[in-house]
Amino acid sequence: MLPVADVRYRCPCCGYKTLQAPGAFQLCPVCWWEDDGQDDGDALEVRLTVNGQLSLNQARANFTQFGAAHPRFLQYVRKPQAAEQ
Numbered sequence: 765m766l767p768v769a770d771v772r773y774r775c776p777c778c779g780y781k782t783l784q785a786p787g788a789f790q791l792c793p794v795c796w797w798e799d800d801g802q803d804d805g806d807a808l809e810v811r812l813t814v815n816g817q818l819s820l821n822q823a824r825a826n827f828t829q830f831g832a833a834h835p836r837f838l839q840y841v842r843k844p845q846a847a848e849q
C-alpha cells in the first residue's frame with residue numbers, strides 16, 4: 765500500500781497521475797492543463813477561466829497532437845514519470 769500522501773489523481777487532459785486532488789486548480793506538469801474540475805461530462809465547454817479559450821476536449825486533442833494542452837505550453841511540459849503512468 766502506498767502512503768496516503770502518494771495517492772495521485774489522473775489529469776483529465778493527459779490521463780497521467782499528476783494531481784494530488786481532483787479539481788484543486790493544480791497545473792499538470794505533463795500537459796499544462798490546469799485542473800479546474802472540468803471532466804468528461806462537460807469536456808466540450810469553454811469555460812474562459814484558468815484554461816482560457818481551451819475546452820477540455822480541445823486540450824486533449826492538442827495533447828495527442830503536440831504533447832501539451834496547447835502548443836504554446838510545449839516549453840514548460842515534461843515527460844510523465846514512471847509512477848504517473
Ligand SMILES: [Zn+2]
Pocket residue numbers: 775776777778779780782792793794795796797
Ligand atoms: Zn495533464
